Amino acid sequence: MNEKIESNMTESAPSLRERFRQYVHKMKSYEETVGVLYYDLRTQAPKEAVEGRAEVIGTLSTELFKLSTSEELGQYLSELSEPELWQQLDEVDRKLVEELKKEYDRSKKIPAEMYQEYVTLTSKAESVWEEAKEASDFARFQPYLEKIVAFNQRFVELWGYEGHPYNTLLDTYEPGLTVDQLDEVFGVVRERAVPLVAEIARQHQPQRDFLYSGFDEEQQKAFSTYILKEIGFSFRAGRLDASAHPFAIGLNLGDVRITTKYLPNDITFSLFSSIHEGGHALYEQNISSKLAGTPLCTGTSMAIHESQSRYWENKVGRSLSFWKKHYGKLQEMFPDAFGSVSLETFYKAINVVEPSLIRIEADELTYNLHIMIRYELEKALIGGELEVKDLPQAWNAKYEEYLGITPPNDAKGVLQDVHWSGGSFGYFPSYSLGNMYAAQLMHTMKQQIPDYEAHIEAGELHVLKDWLTAHIYQHGKLLTPGELIERITGQSLDPAYLVDYLDEKYRQVYSLES
Known part of the structure; x- marks a missing residue:
């Protein structure tokens, strides 16, 4: 020694x-x-x-x-x-x-020079992806993605794996999760969601043209800022900017930044992107100070993190109770678009179910199908069963199979997400798992918070944030996802809560029989 x-x-x-x-x-x-x-x-x-x-x-x-x-x-x-x-x-x-x-x-297990080459590659690749998406040209991005996939395959070999090689990448974002477990929970959701989507497809769609008139960018930013303050986002410890793809980043407890994207003819994109990223930020801003300056000062897993962004975006932000409080403000700021539109009409419009091409624009019900497509494709890429050059065709085939629609170009198809350009393989399942966690957590919240809906309707969102801070946020990464969900709800992850919630909500929106 x-x-x-x-x-x-x-x-x-x-x-x-x-x-x-x-x-x-x-x-x-x-x-x-x-x-x-x-x-x-x-x-x-x-x-x-x-x-x-x-x-x-x-x-x-x-x-x-x-x-x-x-x-x-x-x-x-x-x-x-x-x-x-x-x-x-x-x-x-x-x-x-x-x-x-x-x-x-x-x-x-990773040589430093290999890691540097990979980080430099992905930093460049994200900008190339932006250009390729704008030009709707996958060929421009293809050589970068081929290298990124090859790096990830090599990383998995160096790290080692059990079962499918994709398991190692899944573990990076959701510790302990395996392909077998994911296939099982996705199967539960698919079994009940697909028939409901088909039933809704036969119904008359609510009016929603008013969502797509002209919206001034500065006014959109002002309304997003207003809503973020309402849900509890602290601008003293964060900021809101614009980017090609919305994201959140927690630098430290006093500096949590989020971005959104403003579209001139669609206010819902910036609005719900802001709430979604704001949900991530609430998690990062409310971690216990005893964890500051350590790797524990972040969410316990990407799925738990996504449970918070999806909870605030959908369970709160798309609820009727939420808009009973805030719709008047929206009408005040955008009178030409919403002045003559009733609350009920607006509520149904923002909860329309319709197969669509773009994941981040998808409704709650079809959203999980978008995730299943990406999961199956990246699992095949990492497993060597699919080559990058064949990805656009495979993508389009999956969309036709799962949603009955085919992307007209690469921008609305295989190039729509930033994740692969940054090497985030294994991340996409977190979104659907987040939906499942969010539904299960909300079920417990309603049991433990008296007058849950009344608080939302009154704009008393601090009650929700305080509960989430006490049960989730403050703990940072001290507890594993499994420990956290069992401590809060008394049981392990159960996808039934999500499909029950979706069935109840959308049968009400579309006036369907139970």
Whole structure:
């Protein structure tokens, strides 16, 4: 044993913990810096800046990667895991050691130069994707995606996997989730959702042309800002900007940023995108300060994170109770579009069920079919059963099979999402899992919050946010998704709550018999 290790092994737990925390804080500082650069690149950096900015992000990300795989960090994790020191650690430090060790063991298997090449590639690829989407030209993006898929296949080989290779990528976003489990819960939703979609397709569709008249961008921003404040988003600890694809990023507890996209002839896009990303932000802004500056200061999984964005967007933002309070404000700001439209007409319009091409514009009922399509395609890509060059044709075939529609071009088809350009394989299932978690959580909320609907109707949304903060937000990543959902609802994830909610809501919207 060398002198450094021998010395550290006799060090007191408080002293070792302090040096460990300082090291972790340094890692978080790099992470926050990369986050700011990324946010700027996606929101306001000029096109000519892309190449240079991608290189800078790649360099700094590599330095962070080196910190996360260093012998020094490995030494801290090894020593703090020793029984004598482990017993002296509190709950936060134990979880911190566990999480970092899991990431350390994974990251150590990836050579630093490979990681830098990958980060630089994905930073460039996102801008190429934007250009390819604008031109509706998949061929422009194809060589980048081929490299990204190849990298992810290589990562899975280095990390190792059990069952399907896609399982390893799923675990990155939803710890413990497997293809077999996902196929099962998707099957439950598909079995009940598809017949309901078919039944609704035979009904007369509500009027909704008023949603697609001209809407001034500044007025849209003003209304999104108003709604974000209403749901509890703090502009003292965050901001709202515009980007090609809406997203949220938590830099620290006092700096959580979100973006939306304004369309001149569709106010619902910016409105519900803002609420969706605002749901993510509420999670990040309300984590306990005791987790600040650590990797635990974030959501416990992407599916739980998505449960919050989908909860605020759909369970609250598309509810009749919500608009009983806020529709008057919408009419006041956009009198030409909504002045003569009744609340009931508006409510039915924003809850129309109709097979569509664009995932982020899809209704609650068909949305999960969009996710199933992406899940099946990326699982095939990672498994080597589908080549990138054949992706557009495979995409169109899936849309015809699941939704009965075929994309007219790449922009409305295979190029519509940003995720693959950033290498986020395994992420898409989180959206549907988030829908399932959200429905199950709302069922419990209604049992525990007296006059749940009345609070929403009165605009007392702080009651909901306070409940979510106490039960979910404050815990950050201290609890696993499974531990969290069982602690709150008394049972593990059950997709039946989602299909029950969808069946009840849309039978009411379309006046169907139960």
